[in-house]
Amino acid sequence: MSAPASAPHFLSAPAGSVLLGAEIVVRALRDQGVEHIFGYPGGAILPVYDAIFQQDELHHILVRHEQGAGHAAEGYARSTGKVGCVLVTSGPGMTNVVTPMTDAMMDAIPMIIISGQVPTHLIGTDAFQEADTTGITRNCTKHNVLVKDVNELAETIHKCFHIARSGKPGPVLIDIPKDVQFGKGVYVAPDEVTKYKTYPYAIAASDPKIAAAVDLMQGAKRAVFYTGGGVINANAANDLRALVHATGFPITQTLMGLGAFPADDPLNLGMLGMHGTYEANLAMYHCDVMICIGARFDDRITGKLAEFSPNSKKIHVDVDAASINKNVRVDVGIVADAGEAIRAMLAEWQRRNAKADSAGLAKWLQKIQEWRAKDSLAYEHSETIIKPQYAIERLAHFTASQNPIISTEVGQHQMWAAQHFPFYAPNRWLTSGGLGTMGYGLPAAIGAQVAHPDALVIDIAGEASIQMNIQELSTAVQYNLPVKVFIINNEWMGMVRQWQQLIHGERYSHSYSEALPDFVKLAEAYGALGLRATRPDELDSVIAQMIAHPGPVMADIRVDPKENCFPMIPSGAPHYAMILKDGDIAPVSPEGLMMV
Numbered sequence: 001m002s003a004p005a006s007a008p009h010f011l012s013a014p015a016g017s018v019l020l021g022a023e024i025v026v027r028a029l030r031d032q033g034v035e036h037i038f039g040y041p042g043g044a045i046l047p048v049y050d051a052i053f054q055q056d057e058l059h060h061i062l063v064r065h066e067q068g069a070g071h072a073a074e075g076y077a078r079s080t081g082k083v084g085c086v087l088v089t090s091g092p093g094m095t096n097v098v099t100p101m102t103d104a105m106m107d108a109i110p111m112i113i114i115s116g117q118v119p120t121h122l123i124g125t126d127a128f129q130e131a132d133t134t135g136i137t138r139n140c141t142k143h144n145v146l147v148k149d150v151n152e153l154a155e156t157i158h159k160c161f162h163i164a165r166s167g168k169p170g171p172v173l174i175d176i177p178k179d180v181q182f183g184k185g186v187y188v189a190p191d192e193v194t195k196y197k198t199y200p201y202a203i204a205a206s207d208p209k210i211a212a213a214v215d216l217m218q219g220a221k222r223a224v225f226y227t228g229g230g231v232i233n234a235n236a237a238n239d240l241r242a243l244v245h246a247t248g249f250p251i252t253q254t255l256m257g258l259g260a261f262p263a264d265d266p267l268n269l270g271m272l273g274m275h276g277t278y279e280a281n282l283a284m285y286h287c288d289v290m291i292c293i294g295a296r297f298d299d300r301i302t303g304k305l306a307e308f309s310p311n312s313k314k315i316h317v318d319v320d321a322a323s324i325n326k327n328v329r330v331d332v333g334i335v336a337d338a339g340e341a342i343r344a345m346l347a348e349w350q351r352r353n354a355k356a357d358s359a360g361l362a363k364w365l366q367k368i369q370e371w372r373a374k375d376s377l378a379y380e381h382s383e384t385i386i387k388p389q390y391a392i393e394r395l396a397h398f399t400a401s402q403n404p405i406i407s408t409e410v411g412q413h414q415m416w417a418a419q420h421f422p423f424y425a426p427n428r429w430l431t432s433g434g435l436g437t438m439g440y441g442l443p444a445a446i447g448a449q450v451a452h453p454d455a456l457v458i459d460i461a462g463e464a465s466i467q468m469n470i471q472e473l474s475t476a477v478q479y480n481l482p483v484k485v486f487i488i489n490n491e492w493m494g495m496v497r498q499w500q501q502l503i504h505g506e507r508y509s510h511s512y513s514e515a516l517p518d519f520v521k522l523a524e525a526y527g528a529l530g531l532r533a534t535r536p537d538e539l540d541s542v543i544a545q546m547i548a549h550p551g552p553v554m555a556d557i558r559v560d561p562k563e564n565c566f567p568m569i570p571s572g573a574p575h576y577a578m579i580l581k582d583g584d585i586a587p588v589s590p591e592g593l594m595m596v
Helices: 021-031 043-053 066-080 098-107 133-140 150-165 178-182 207-218 229-233 237-247 278-286 338-351 358-372 388-402 412-420 441-451 470-478 494-502 519-526 536-548
Strands: 018-020 036-039 059-062 084-088 111-117 143-146 171-177 184-186 223-227 251-253 268-271 289-293 313-318 332-335 405-408 457-462 484-489 529-533 553-558 579-581
Touching (some): 021 043, 021 184, 043 084, 043 171, 043 178, 059 470, 066 098, 066 111, 066 441, 098 111, 111 150, 150 171, 171 178, 207 313, 207 338, 223 237, 268 278, 289 338, 388 457, 388 484, 412 484, 441 457, 470 519, 484 536, 519 529
Parallel strands (some): 036 084, 111 171, 223 289, 251 268, 457 484, 484 553, 529 553
16 A cells, blocks of 8 residues: 655645645745745744745745844835835734834835734733734734634735735735634635725826826926836836927936936936925926826925925826825826826827927026036035045946945935935835935845845945944845945934034034944954945045955945035925025025026
C-alpha cells in the first residue's frame, strides 16, 4: 500500500482549498503580486511569520522599528506605483505605524498594513498588547477592518488591495486576531471576489466639463498649469507633457508633483508655494486661468486664501470628489482620474484645432521671464564654508547620468533639495509632503532600494531628522542595500531656527542640537561607510566616494549653520509677499508687478 500523496503547498493549492488563516494571508499577498513586505514580528502575528518561513516567494524585510516599516513601504510604493505592504504585531507594533499610515493618507500612497490582534475571545479584556486597532486607525486610513471569520479573510484582503490602489490611493489596515490566523478556512482567489459595487474601478472625465475647461483655456491670456502628486499616481506624466506643449502654457508643481514635468523644460516654473520660486508664485497670483490637476489647494500652496489668484477662472481635476471646492471655490470641477482628464482635455484641444491667444501668451511668457530673471534661488557662494544649496547642486551634478531616486527627511534640507535638485521623470522623488514627517527619508530610501536594487538611491537628510529613524541603517547593512545618506548638517533644527529668527524675535528655544553624534563613527558602528566634508574643496571627493562605494554610506556634510531657505512666504501671507533673501522682501502690494 503506497503512502498518501502529500497536500500541495499552500502557495500552489487550488482556489477553494482549505488553508490555515496565516497561510491565506501569505497566499493572498502573493496572488496580489506582492514580492516584498516590511515588518517586525511579535506574539500576535507569529502564525503569519511561520507561514512566511515555509515559502520563498514573498520576501520579508526586517526593519528595526515599525515606523521604519511603514515609511519603507511608502518609499517602495512611491517609487514603483505598486502597493507597499507592512506586517506588524498587535498593540505597540500597530501604534508605531500610525504615523506612516497618516503620512500615506495625506500624500495618497497606496499601502496595506496587516496587524496581528489578540484572540477574539480576549478582545475588550485589556489583554496583553491589546489595542483598539480599528478605532485608533479609523481617521488615518482610507479603510480598516477587523477580520473575525477566517472564511472571510481572503476576500477581505483582496478587496482591501482594490481599495488601497483605486481612486485616490491610500493606506488600508487589516487587523487579524491570532485565533483567526490559526483557524482553517477556504481560500478565495482574487478573480472570484465580488467587487464593491459602490467603488468604481475608474472614473472617466465627463465630456461637458472637459469642454467647459477647454473653453476657458482657449480664451486665456495668462493661463498656468498647477499640478501635484495625483498626476504621478495616475501615471500620467507623459500625457501631461503632451498637453502642456500643445497649449504652450507654463506649468508649476507642488512638492509632491516634482518630476511629472521635466525640470529643464522652458515652460517649467519650478515649485510653487511657501518655498517656491518667485516666477511660479507670481504666475499663480496673476494668472487669468488656472488648471489644477491632481493637487488639493493646501495651505502651503495657497497662502492667504482671500488673495489666492484673485482674478482667475479655476479648473480643478481631482479623483476625490471631496477635494473639489473644499479649500478654494472653482469654476469647473472635474472628478476624474488625472490621466483620464488630461487625455480628454488634449483630445478636445486637438479636435478643435485650438490655439492659445498668441499675443496674450507671448506677453505672459515675457513677463514670466522678467520674474525669472530675479533668480530667486540664488545664494552667496563661499570659498571657506559649504553652503547647503551648493552641496545639493554638486550632488545633482555628480549623479545626473544615473537618474537617482532621491528621498528626504523634513526641514530646510527638504526644501533645498526640492529647489536645487532637478527631476526629469516621475517616481524619483520621495518626500513627506502633507504630514511633514521627520524620520521619513532613510526608511523610504530603503524601501525604494529594495524595489530597485540596481538604482542609486540617496536620502538627503538633516542632522536632526536622520536621528529619528537612524536605526534603519542597520536594516540597510543587513540586506546589503547600498543606500546613501547625505546629511546637510547645520547643527540646528534648521526650519525651526529660521522661523524663530524671522518670526519669533530670534528667540532660539530648543532648536540647537547640543549633543550631536559623530556620524562617521556611528555609520562605522552600524557597518556602513562614514564620510565627512567640512570645506567646499572637500565636497566633490566625498560625493564621488559615496557614489562609488558598493554598500550603505553616511556622508556628514557640515554646512553654514546660519543659512536660511528662501524664497519664503510667511504663513498666511499672499503669494506676492515673498521674502527673497535676508533683507530682501518682495513688495507687500501686487501693484507694479503685473503688466498693464
